Amino acid sequence: MTLAALLFAFPAALHVGSAALCLIRLARPERLPAERPFVTLLRPVCGLDPFDAETLGASFGLDYPGFEVLFCAARADDPAVPVVQGLIARHPHVNARLLIGDDRPTTNPKLNNLAKGWDAAQGDLVVMTDANLLLPPDYLDRLLAELQGDTGLVSSPPAGIRPEGLWGAVEAAFLNGFQARWQLAADTLGLGFAQGKTLMWRRRVLDGAGGLPALGHDLAEDVAATKTVRAQGLKVRLARRPFGQPIGRRSLRAVWDRQLRWSRVRRDGFAGLFVLEILLGPWAPALGLMLLGGAAWLPLFALLWYGTEWAMTRAFGWPSRPLDLLAAVLRDLCLPVLWVATWARRGISWRGTAMEPAGA
Numbered sequence: 001m002t003l004a005a006l007l008f009a010f011p012a013a014l015h016v017g018s019a020a021l022c023l024i025r026l027a028r029p030e031r032l033p034a035e036r037p038f039v040t041l042l043r044p045v046c047g048l049d050p051f052d053a054e055t056l057g058a059s060f061g062l063d064y065p066g067f068e069v070l071f072c073a074a075r076a077d078d079p080a081v082p083v084v085q086g087l088i089a090r091h092p093h094v095n096a097r098l099l100i101g102d103d104r105p106t107t108n109p110k111l112n113n114l115a116k117g118w119d120a121a122q123g124d125l126v127v128m129t130d131a132n133l134l135l136p137p138d139y140l141d142r143l144l145a146e147l148q149g150d151t152g153l154v155s156s157p158p159a160g161i162r163p164e165g166l167w168g169a170v171e172a173a174f175l176n177g178f179q180a181r182w183q184l185a186a187d188t189l190g191l192g193f194a195q196g197k198t199l200m201w202r203r204r205v206l207d208g209a210g211g212l213p214a215l216g217h218d219l220a221e222d223v224a225a226t227k228t229v230r231a232q233g234l235k236v237r238l239a240r241r242p243f244g245q246p247i248g249r250r251s252l253r254a255v256w257d258r259q260l261r262w263s264r265v266r267r268d269g270f271a272g273l274f275v276l277e278i279l280l281g282p283w284a285p286a287l288g289l290m291l292l293g294g295a296a297w298l299p300l301f302a303l304l305w306y307g308t309e310w311a312m313t314r315a316f317g318w319p320s321r322p323l324d325l326l327a328a329v330l331r332d333l334c335l336p337v338l339w340v341a342t343w344a345r346r347g348i349s350w351r352g353t354a355m356e357p358a359g360a
Contacts, residue, residue: 008288011279015305018185019312025188025240026315033144038066040123041140044113045073045080045131051246053083055134060091063137069096070117074109076100080131106216110196118212121203128199133158134244142239143200152234153225154200155192157183158245159318167250169319169327170334174259176318177309177328178335180242182280192236193270194229196222198243205232223269241316259334263342274342281335 043059045052059069071084081098088096103115114128127143129135136142146154157180160172183193199222206214209228215221229236267274278284282305289301306325314320 002292004288004291006288008285008292011282011285011288012305014280015282015285016308018181019308021185021188022181022312023315025184028240030240031145033141033147036065036141036144037125038068038123039064039140039144040117040121040126041067041069042114042117042121042126042128043069043071043131044110044117044128045071045078045084046109046113048079048083049132050248051134052080052131053087055132055246056080056084057087058135059129060087060094060096061137062135062139064140067095067140068122069094070120071096071098072113072117073098073100074102074113105213108216108221111212111216111221115212124203126201126203126206128196128201130158130197132245133197134161134246136243139243142243143198146237146239147200147202148235148237150233150235151237152202152205152229152232153194153236154198154239155194155222155225155236156198156239157195157242158197159242159316160247161244161319163247163319163324163327164249166323166327166330167252167255168247169321169323170252170330171250171255171258172247172319173324173327173331174255175245175247176313176316178280178331179262181309181312184238184242187236187238190235192226192238194222194225194236195238196220196225197245198239199225205229205234208232218265219268220265223265226269256334256338259338260341263338264346267342268346278336278339281332283332283336 041059041062043056045056056071071088073081073084081100084098088094088098097120099116099120101116102112104112105115106112118126125144127140143154143156158175159180160175163169163172183195186193206212206228209232214228215224218224218227226236263274266277282302285305286298286301289295289297306328309328310320310325313324
């Protein structure tokens, strides 16, 4: 096979194959959890985003027999604190508490915020869930359904929902057609990677690795979590389908900064895989097609490429309007630029905190 043919065939096969692996998940019967043990839900808050009252409020609507919710804030004057206090007051039947304190066992501010919750958790299963994730009533059951004997951690990427405007749609296209697609496809093959939006831990697994500080060894806790679990001969498994994250309106700068941060996290955590990301957009196969003398086939190639993604996103119930197709094209225009920009430096900035990889 010539280099041009390989340049076309390999990325095209990855594109179609990854979408097919995601659809296989939907064909899989829903699992029911084998048991429903007591669970601690940890939700860190820092600042107040437009959907936070709704997403944090969903913590009180879980259809589960025995759980506690521990909200964690670093400061008493955080804007999210009165919102959480109001939610707790309106739902006295739910076992929920707000913990405030600024412990710093790591250089990761999110982990530091969670440390007091980890110490106070009563459950042998502890779920760390970001504040901007919208939890369905069966959230805990859907995580528990993936908890098997060799499972050290159950996780899930977010699905971008309710995007507004063009750049909100681009953000959702990154979350859904790019990040969630590849994480779900890998998990379908038994190669699950953790995602920090949802981390359901068997407490003994993380404690056996040194506790919460073990998750501070990499730029992001999800990379460290994946390595920690695999080092113990266990697996990371993902929920059958992702949970929604409301997007709303975004600016181009906000989308770029967030995607560049995540790209640098992937490069630092799994450099070998990140090198191959340059092949994940349509540009390498399009170049291969032109080198093969098939420039006239480019419109059909584009139709099949984006038609495949549209079919997958529609099957999952993710945004699939004409605007979302345009957003997918804009996302793909950004991919090679992001890939190049990622190599410029290694550190990231998260909510005003500069973070550098170990040894940098």
